[in-house]
Amino acid sequence: MTRATRASALAATTVLATTGALLTCTSAAGAATATVTCKSPVFKRQFYANTTFSGTPKKTDCDSKIDQNWGTGAPAAGLPSNYFGVRWTVTRDFGSGGPFSIPVATRDGLRVYLDGTRKVDIWKNLSTTQTKTVNITVPSGTHTLRFDFVNWTGAANVKADYLPRTSATVDKVKPLVPTGTSLTYDSSYRADFSWAANKEMDLAGYRVYRRLQGTSYGTKPLATTASTSYRDTTLPKNGAVYYYEVRAYDKAGNESAGTADKSVTTVDKSAPAAPKGVEDAWKPDYSEKVSLSWYGNTEADLAGYHVYRSTTGGPVALTAANRLNGDKPLSNSWYEQPLPQTGDTYYYVVTAVDTHGNESAASGTAEFYTRDKTGPVNTAYNATAVEDERGVTLTWDKSEATSEDFVGYTVLRYNKPRTESGRTVVEVAKGIQGTSFTDAAPPPGATYYYLVVAADGAGNWGIPSVEMPVAVAGNSTPPPPVTGMTVTARENGVSLSWDASDDPGLDHYRIMRGTLVDGEWVYKPLIDSWTLRPQEFTQTHHLDRTVADGEQIRYSVVAIDQYGNQLTPETGAPVQDVTELDLRPDVDAGPAVGDNPLGHLNGDVYGSVHWWLSSDTGANGSRVTGFAVYRWNRSTHVFDKVDVQKRGESTSWSYVDTTMPKGTTTYYRVTATLADGTETAARETAIASVD
Known part of the structure; x- marks a missing residue:
């Protein structure tokens, strides 16, 4: 509300006020009245110095609502405090119209008109505020409401409004169908739907509906919004046509009819379903041929099927290299072909493709086992064979292509050319990774025919090299004497x-x-x-x-x-x-070497000394009860006793010298101990130990 108050009269004074988006020009009492325009739904307010609303208004301005209490004063400068009139007028689009209420409270008189027809009439000099609510029906479209207030004497106040009745039992009027619809579809696969705002004062919002071509909209909206636009990011990417409409609904729950259809054709990014039944072709034994079949897909835009094969376990990669049918899809739901006999396990899957190029996920996997009957693709190119002092040396160039199971080249030597029968073959070498080999000693005096052929892990050979005949003369000249000895x-x-x-x-x-x-x-x-x-x-x-x-x-x-x-x-x-160095024991070192019951005595380079008995008794007839082991000590020039053993049930005995000096010659002597407490003469052995 723009309140009018008493002020000193200023001749020809102009007051500017902003109302909505328009500039409102008001004039002081006594001055010429300028044209005033108030943007709906703001009221145009006119002040009169009489109760008959005659003559030129003393003042005109805009007012956002009717709610005034002037008391006993004048409503505006230049107006009397009694016997004045104030008129509020608004023209607006009521949309579909409907039931409204006009609540008023006034002292003194108030009359309300709809398009010139009086709807409220309280027209007398009042000493107290009179209240009243009148229900009316506003037709659809644009209409004018006018509120005429007069004060005869005493205090003056007025409050009035017009409000839609939103009870579902009262309001049965549907909103108007929205207008100005627009629909766009962008590269992000989303639809932007917009429309003009409805004019109904009781409008609650809008409901957006979407349907697939050939179906109905149904009763459940896609979205509900208070805005005048909606962005649909849920469109399927299936190439289908979808239609949109929007309906307005009011606070009583009344819903308008739908707008005219707006359509969009989506981009098809939806792949067909993966074919079913492919995995049922799996066989547990070796196969010479693959036979696949599957249940046909039912998509309306189905173009056909792709078949993929791989020798790698796990998911088969859907790559052009693995695709067996090329770029053109198969029209039938079966596939057959011979299986390469490479010893690999072959894994097959099938996909479905539609007319827009969308491809399904892979089907289940069918496995087929093969025996390796296929040689490697490796070939020895430009092979030559020449005899020299080393023998027959073969050289060749390897091919750029190679098989995964290639294990090397094999060199074959024949006694006859391949065109003759009765040939015998010698496999001179195999597993050669390089590009040369020397047959060091083929028997001389004959012509041999050489071939180089690639081999795989299963023993299959690839395409052989050219046949290379060599007349082998042999060599009878010995190598020269070695030097630097x-x-x-x-x-x-x-x-x-x-x-x-x-x-x-x-x-x-x-x-x-x-x-x-x-x-x-x-x-x-x-x-x-x-x-x-x-x-x-x-x-x-x-x-x-x-x-x-x-x-x-x-x-x-x-x-x-x-x-x-x-x-x-x-x-x-x-x-x-x-x-040789002389590390032998001293001549007179004991125990002395001589005849004894030990059959032999020897040792190895790691310090193990071994012996066995050739007689159970010594020369004096006393029984052998044990043995004594001695080691020559070069520092003290004596034989140190390093071990004493009792005779057991074994027929051979040993001693391991864990402290034997490394990198030298160590002498050992072993004697037999007899039951009478004496020792026999010794046997001697020497060990040249490792470094």
């Missing part, structure tokens, strides 16, 4: 070293040890103690672990090629003399 006597043997031979056909070295026999050197190869065969060395050093007993010996290192060609000490192999 050194021989050094040590406490636990003799150390030898030499320079590596650069002979291309070198296969190994052999160490010859010579001893003087009747004034002549007799050579024998070092013998492996386990195989009793000559020791063959590929390294260029060796320790001949032999007891340091002061013997003069001679060594020769012989280089031997793949055909067995070799020099000998007599034909040019180098020789070198050495005198």
Whole structure:
């Protein structure tokens, strides 16, 4: 309310006031009245200096509500305190109209008109405030309400309003259908629906409805809002057409009819259902062929099916590399093809695709087992074979393609070309990871035919290389004498070293040890103690672990090629003399060595001494009851007794020397103890221990 108060009359004074979005111009009493516009639903208020509302108003302004108490004063400057009139007028759109109430409280007179028709009539000079409520029905659309108040004498006050009746038992008028609907669909797959605001004073809000094409809206709204717009983020991405309407509803629960349909065609991002029944094709045994079938999908926009295969357990990756049917979907609900016999387990799944390119999740998995009958894709390209001093050397280029189960190349040697029957084959080498191999010693004097072929873990061969004939002449020339030979006597043997031979056909070295026999050197190869065969060395050093007993010996290192060609000490192999260190016990050291019941005595490089009995009694006939073990002490020049054992049920005995010095020669003597308390003579053994 804009209250009018008494003020000094100022001629031609203009007062500006803001009402709603409009500028209201009022004029002081006695001045010319300017045009006043009040934005609905604000009242236009006019002050008259009479009770007949005749002549030009003394003042015009805007008032937000009718609620005045002027007491005994004048309502505005320039007006009398008695016999004046005030008129409030408002024109507005009532929408669908409906039942309204007009509550009033007045002293003195008040008349209320709807479109010129009087609805309230309290028109007399009152000494107290008169209250009254009148119920009316406002038709739909735009109407004018006018409130005429007069004061004759005494105090003046007035309060009035117009209010919609919102009881469901009274208000049966539906709101008008909203207008100005607009619907857009954006790249985020959401629909924006908007409409113009309804004019009903009792409007409670709006209900938004959505339906799929071919269905009804139903009674349950998609959303309820007090706003004039709604953003739908729940649209399915299935390519279907959806319709929208909005309905207004009032505080009594009355709902308007729906607006005209607004439609949107959604983007199809909904994939079909995964096919069912694929997993039923699983077989527990080996298969030569895969046969899949499944229940057909029922989607209206179904385009067909994709079939995927993988050899990796777990979910089959839905990639183009795994897809078997290419880019074009299968129209039928079955699939057959031969199975590669690679030894892998093959996993199959099927997906459904629609006409918009949406693809379902994978079906259940069907498994098929295969035997490995497929060779690797690896191939030896540009293979060549040439004989040289090393033998027949083959070289090749490997292919860029490789199989997961590739284990290496195999070299085959045939006695005849592949075009002839009756060939025999020798598998010269297999598992070669590189691109070369030397057949060190093919029997000379024949032509051989070589092939290089890739092999997998199951023994399957790939495509062989070209056939390579080689007329093998062989080699009869021994490698040259080794150089740089050194021989050094040590406490636990003799150390030898030499320079590596650069002979291309070198296969190994052999160490010859010579001893003087009747004034002549007799050579024998070092013998492996386990195989009793000559020791063959590929390294260029060796320790001949032999007891340091002061013997003069001679060594020769012989280089031997793949055909067995070799020099000998007599034909040019180098020789070198050495005198072993002499670590033997003193001649008169006891116990003395002599005859005794011990059958033998020996030891190994780790300090284990072993013996057994050849007789149950000593030379004097006394029974053997135990043994005594002695170790030579180089510092004190005596044999220390290091162990005493009682004879048990065993037929052999041993002693382990955990404190034996490493890297030297240690001498042991063992005696038998007899029942009469004496010891027999000793047996002696020496151990050249490890470093």
